[in-house]
Amino acid sequence: DQQVKQNSPSLSVQEGRISILNCDYTNSMFDYFLWYKKYPAEGPTFLISISSIKDKNEDGRFTVFLNKSAKHLSLHIVPSQPGDSAVYFCAASGAGYFGNEKLTFGTGTRLTIIP
């Protein structure tokens, strides 16, 4: 049972435009959400996160929105740049006990920025 879902395996966006990556989750116990970015032959790197007590978190060109009632979050990248081409993983935690909150990952979305 996939508790964190990224329903779009791939997304292509023109350079300079906005990229929107979506993520849905089913476990209402999740209370913290993270986005990781992964380049080929490298490990995932942390990008941005949001706590369930917020509905928006912004860091430069990256903004994450959380809609708890819909169990949906999205990552907005604006403006999109060629270096943003990568696989983006959504992850959720908080379903375990304090100090042992394992991450549950989505299947990833491959973002391609077209010059």
Add this chain to the structure above:
Amino acid sequence: NAGVTQTPKFQVLKTGQSMTLQCAQDMNHEYMSWYRQDPGMGLRLIHYSVGAGITDQGEVPNGYNVSRSTTEDFPLRLLSAAPSQTSVYFCASSYSGVSNQPQHFGDGTRLSIL
């Protein structure tokens, strides 16, 4: 800064062979974990450790063993490799297991079992 170092980067094994995937971190992180990444499956947690001497199972632990004798090292052992264990393995560490501590990942070990 080295961060999280995984060795080897690539390995080919025959069914039934054993091997150990090495993971070391130099950030004095208490929390370490192992994931496998398979096509269409995302990253799935194999085993994790909240500190030296303490390990526990994740989502897909069968066929793998771990131990944590030091804060720095968290090796993953395959006792009898099976083709189903062909995957890319990632080791990660974080300051603690608390939600808001992002995990730092190594660059992975690509393992093929023939």
